[in-house]
Amino acid sequence: MQHLSSPDIASERQVLPTTVYSPESSLSHRGELWRAMLKDLRASASLAWRFAVRDISAQYRQTLLGILWAFLTPLLTTVTWVFLSASGVVQVGETDIPYPVYVFVGTLLWGVLVESINAPLSQVTAEKSTLAKLNFPREALIVAGIYKALFNAAIRVSIVLICLPFLGVTLKLTVILFPLVLLSLILVGTALGLLVTPIGALYSDVGKILPVLMQFAMYISPVVFAMPEQGIARLVFLLNPFSSLLITGRDLLTGSSQEYVFSFLVVNALAVPVLLIGWIGYRVAMPIVIERMSS
Amino acid sequence: MSNEPLVKVEQVSKKFCKDLRRSLRYGAQDLVREMRGLHHGGSDALRPGEFWAVDDISFELTRGECIGIVGRNGAGKSSLLKVLNGLIKPDQGRVTMRGRVAALIELGAGFNPLLTARENIYVNGQILGFSKKDLQRRFDSIVEFSGIGQFLDSPVRTFSSGMKVRLGFAIAAQLEPDVLIVDEVLAVGDIGFRIKCLNRIQELLKETAVVFVSHSMPYVGRICTKVLVLEDGRCGLLTTDVAKGIDRYYGGFGWGERQDHFGAVVGIGAIRINGVLDFGSVTVQYGSDVALEMEILPQHERRTLCARLVVWNQEQRAVLDVIGQDGELFSWQSDGRDSVLSVQLRGLTLTAGKHSVSVIVSDCATKEVLCRVDNACGFLMGQHLSSAAGLFFPGEWAVGPLAIGEDRTEESACAVVSA
Numbered sequence: 072m073q074h075l076s077s078p079d080i081a082s083e084r085q086v087l088p089t090t091v092y093s094p095e096s097s098l099s100h101r102g103e104l105w106r107a108m109l110k111d112l113r114a115s116a117s118l119a120w121r122f123a124v125r126d127i128s129a130q131y132r133q134t135l136l137g138i139l140w141a142f143l144t145p146l147l148t149t150v151t152w153v154f155l156s157a158s159g160v161v162q163v164g165e166t167d168i169p170y171p172v173y174v175f176v177g178t179l180l181w182g183v184l185v186e187s188i189n190a191p192l193s194q195v196t197a198e199k200s201t202l203a204k205l206n207f208p209r210e211a212l213i214v215a216g217i218y219k220a221l222f223n224a225a226i227r228v229s230i231v232l233i234c235l236p237f238l239g240v241t242l243k244l245t246v247i248l249f250p251l252v253l254l255s256l257i258l259v260g261t262a263l264g265l266l267v268t269p270i271g272a273l274y275s276d277v278g279k280i281l282p283v284l285m286q287f288a289m290y291i292s293p294v295v296f297a298m299p300e301q302g303i304a305r306l307v308f309l310l311n312p313f314s315s316l317l318i319t320g321r322d323l324l325t326g327s328s329q330e331y332v333f334s335f336l337v338v339n340a341l342a343v344p345v346l347l348i349g350w351i352g353y354r355v356a357m358p359i360v361i362e363r364m365s366s
Numbered sequence: 367m368s369n370e371p372l373v374k375v376e377q378v379s380k381k382f383c384k385d386l387r388r389s390l391r392y393g394a395q396d397l398v399r400e401m402r403g404l405h406h407g408g409s410d411a412l413r414p415g416e417f418w419a420v421d422d423i424s425f426e427l428t429r430g431e432c433i434g435i436v437g438r439n440g441a442g443k444s445s446l447l448k449v450l451n452g453l454i455k456p457d458q459g460r461v462t463m464r465g466r467v468a469a470l471i472e473l474g475a476g477f478n479p480l481l482t483a484r485e486n487i488y489v490n491g492q493i494l495g496f497s498k499k500d501l502q503r504r505f506d507s508i509v510e511f512s513g514i515g516q517f518l519d520s521p522v523r524t525f526s527s528g529m530k531v532r533l534g535f536a537i538a539a540q541l542e543p544d545v546l547i548v549d550e551v552l553a554v555g556d557i558g559f560r561i562k563c564l565n566r567i568q569e570l571l572k573e574t575a576v577v578f579v580s581h582s583m584p585y586v587g588r589i590c591t592k593v594l595v596l597e598d599g600r601c602g603l604l605t606t607d608v609a610k611g612i613d614r615y616y617g618g619f620g621w622g623e624r625q626d627h628f629g630a631v632v633g634i635g636a637i638r639i640n641g642v643l644d645f646g647s648v649t650v651q652y653g654s655d656v657a658l659e660m661e662i663l664p665q666h667e668r669r670t671l672c673a674r675l676v677v678w679n680q681e682q683r684a685v686l687d688v689i690g691q692d693g694e695l696f697s698w699q700s701d702g703r704d705s706v707l708s709v710q711l712r713g714l715t716l717t718a719g720k721h722s723v724s725v726i727v728s729d730c731a732t733k734e735v736l737c738r739v740d741n742a743c744g745f746l747m748g749q750h751l752s753s754a755a756g757l758f759f760p761g762e763w764a765v766g767p768l769a770i771g772e773d774r775t776e777e778s779a780c781a782v783v784s785a
Contacts, residue, residue: 087372087544092452092461094406096399121492129480201476205469206452207493273393355400362454363393 097355108354111208118207119214126215127222141226145178152295164297168325172238177294179231180320183224183253184313185285187260190216191268191353192278195360202361209357213265213350217257224253235324243326252320255335259316259342265349269356273363293317312338370464372545372575373427373450378459380445380599381412382419392416406455419445421599422459425592429544432576434586434608436615437596443579446596447471447549450577465544468494470551473534479523483514483533486522490537504540511562512536531555539566546570549579564589583612583681587754609752613719616680621646621722625740632671632727632736635661635704639723639743646720646743652750652758656711658743660725663704670730672697673707680720685756686711697730715758718749 097104131137152174155161166173194212195202202209228249235242271277290296292313299305308314315334322329383389392413400406412418420442427433435443448454450461451469476493477486487508491501509515512532514525522530531554548567552560567576568589580586586593586608593611595602595618603614624645626634638659639648650656658675672695675688688711690696696709722744727737751758 087465090452090463090467092449092456092463093459094455094457096401096403096406098401098403117498118492121489121498125478125481125485125489128485129478132480198476200472201493203448203453204471204475205493206467207495269397270394273390273397352401356397358453358455359393359396359400361448363389 098351104351104354108210108350112210112214115208115211115214118211119218122211122215123218123222126219138226141223142179142230145175145182145227148178148295149175163295164299166297167327168321169239172235172240172325173297173321174295175234175238176231176321176324177317179227180252180256180317181289181292181294182227183220183256184260184316186223187216187220187257188264188285189281190220191261191264191349192271192281195268195272196278199364202357203364209354210350213261213353216264217261220257220260221253224257228253231324240325242324245323245326249320249323252316252323255339255342256316256320258346259312259338262342262346262349265353266345268349269352269360272356272360288313293321312341369428371426371428371462372464373425373577374460374462375423375425375450376460376462378420378423378446378449378456378461379418380420380442380449380454381416381457382445383413383416385415388413388415406457410458418599420449420456420596423594423596423599423601424459425594425604427545427575427577429573429575430571431592432571432578432590434590434593434611435577435579435596436581436583436586436593436611437602438618441596442599443596444549445599447547447577447579451547463545466495467545467547468538468541468543469547469549470535470538471547471549473531473538473551475534477522477530477534480521482519482521483525484518486533487537490534491540494538494541496540508536508540511539511566513559528555528559532559535559535563535566539563542570543574545577546574547577550581552580552582552585583615584754587612607752609718610749613680613749616720621720621744622741624742627738627740628735629737631665631729632700633663633665634725634727634737634739634742635663637661637725637739637743639745646746648745649748650714650716650745651748653713653715656714656745657708658711658723659706659708660742661704662700662707662727664700664702666700667702669700669702670697671700671736672728672730673709674726675709676724676726677716678722678724679717679756681756683756685716685721695728695730714747715760716747717751717753717756717758718747721745721747 097107131140134140136143149171152161152163153171156163156170163170191213194216198212201207202212232242232246267277267281271281288311291307292311293308294317298308298314298318315331315338318331319329319335321327322331383392396406423446425433435446437443445454447469449456450463451467451471452461452463476490478489481489487505488498488501491504491508492498496504509518512535514529514532517525517529522533525533531551535551535555546567552563555563564585567578570576571589576589578586578590590608592604592606593608593615594604595611595614597618602618603611605611636643640657641659642648648656662671664671674695675686676684677686677688679685688709698707722741725737725739725742726735728735
């Protein structure tokens with residue numbers, strides 16, 4: 072954004088950008104809407120980076136363990152489930168790789184998804200006061216959320232890659248495709264997250280119910296449980312859009328056969344229009360949300 | 367070209383809802399309507415529980431103009447600003463902004479308390495629309511303007527609110543926008559910094575159209591070229607006569623109550639101004655007289671009493687301290703009986719607006735205040751000339767021929783004229 076005057080003020084002043092605020096819905100001028108969306112997306116790139124750097128550096132500043140927190144949670148989850156399955160309290164099913172690896176990778180991938188789903192709403196909630204006072208490209212918050220998710224994913228994945236050989240899993244060449252799975256988790260997560268943000272920013276019910284739903288979704292996804300062999304449980308797992316993402320990710324790491332590539336592609340293809348609809352909804356909603364949430 | 371308006375506000379209205387639950391429901395309804403491509407805010411009618419927070423406001427602003435938007439709390443100033451800044455949509459009307467718009471609304475919004483001032487300069491600067499390169503270039507001048515150089519690497523949460531405002535304004539002051547929106551940001555900060563800010567705004571005003579919201583009328587009087595007085599969301603007055611606008615703003619407040627303090631030894635009864643008891647009903651024209659009569663009700667035997675009046679203008683500045691002809695407090699011997707104290711103020715040259723009078727009676731010997739009545743009576747000075755001062759002083763002016771001779775040079779011409 073060229074918010075500052077260039078040395079050649081006179082020529083710049085010839086073409087003053089004009090902004091009109093009227094009660095008309097921005098959806099009534101589709102062409103303008105798309106142009107504005109793309110323009111704001113471009114303009115938000117560096118601001119989003121700044122937001123992400125700010126939040127990441129502030130995140131661990133008041134902690135003792137610092138960046139260790141990024142994978143401490145999945146590690147503890149793994150320990151819990153290894154204990155539960157070893158003691159026979161919970162039947163998790165047969166896994167083709169060692170169960171601790173299965174859970175560790177599963178919870179890490181799941182963490183990326185959950186974080187991406189939560190990001191848009193939590194970004195808006197955290198920046199409420201800034202949103203209500205300053206006019207900056209609203210896309211910056213979403214992009215910053217994506218940057219942060221990417222950063223956290225990168226840390227976790229490097230930990231996994233370092234740990235796997237010690238856990239008896241030899242990495243295959245397919246691992247170079249693994250980042251694609253991370254991107255698709257972030258794509259799907261952001262698309263879903265954007266979809267609930269407008270109403271979630273108005274009613275805090277959404278923010279309260281989201282973790283509960285995600286907890287439930289985890290149990291019907293191949294995160295800690297193996298893919299069921301048959302029955303209604305298998306159908307539920309198969310219909311669950313997250314399953315193919317998780318399984319494909321795990322298979323790429325361990326070099327297992329790629330059974331779910333097709334549904335993986337379908338889920339990603341469906342996520343794109345959802346993301347666009349969510350984005351439009353978010354843009355349209357922001358003035359309304361700001362009007363209702365600020366004094 | 368420069369005469370084209372940069373800000374054009376046409377019949378803008380904005381509804382608000384007092385009830386939170388309803389407000390959220392209307393928000394959800396608006397959201398659905400908006401997604402269906404319909405007009406914002408429903409039909410033009412108010413829904414139950416709603417009111418017009420901004421009602422049919424229009425004005426224009428060109429480069430070099432500064433509009434002061436004034437009004438009591440809740441008059442709709444902030445809502446109007448939010449519409450102007452594009453944060454919320456108008457329910458009716460239209461706002462056209464040309465050029466880059468910068469807003470100084472609550473400085474330091476977006477500061478992260480854990481990060482250092484240095485880091486926050488970059489974050490805040492980019493929120494305000496600087497590019498990274500611009501910020502690097504202007505970093506030193508930001509730090510210099512803020513005057514918090516030695517705390518550059520301390521986390522912002524250790525800053526006082528005044529320091530945060532300093533930092534916030536220093537960043538924003540580097541912007542060179544076409545339209546500047548300023549919302550009551552000068553309220554915090556010490557007087558030195560406030561003057562610095564005001565000077566910076568005035569400097570920007572040469573190339574900018576400024577929307578200035580403040581409760582501080584001296585600032586409005588100092589920098590604004592027109593005033594919009596908001597009264598319950600409606601336009602009470604839109605005028606280029608800034609003094610008149612300010613009077614209108616003050617006129618919106620009542621006279622207040624008479625307040626008596628420490629009246630145990632001496633009480634003050636009825637007070638008449640120009641023979642009238644009725645509070646605030648007297649209008650005094652420039653240069654005319656005012657007569658005050660006060661009933662003095664002593665509760666003691668004999669004492670020497672002193673009296674003085676203090677006249678306050680509408681900014682709550684004391685503009686006159688009325689004493690006796692001899693340059694001392696007026697004093698008299700009280701024999702303990704009720705009496706009437708009267709004073710004539712001849713040829714008053716106060717500036718326009720509401721004035722209220724305090725009466726102070728003290729013991730001449732001990733200087734102890736025996737009775738003080740604030741808001742004892744009030745009068746309205748008529749409109750005469752606009753002034754930011756409290757009092758006109760009719761000077762003795764003259765124009766004569768220039769003195770010839772001496773060692774006058776070209777450079778000292780100015781000094782000679784003023785001498």
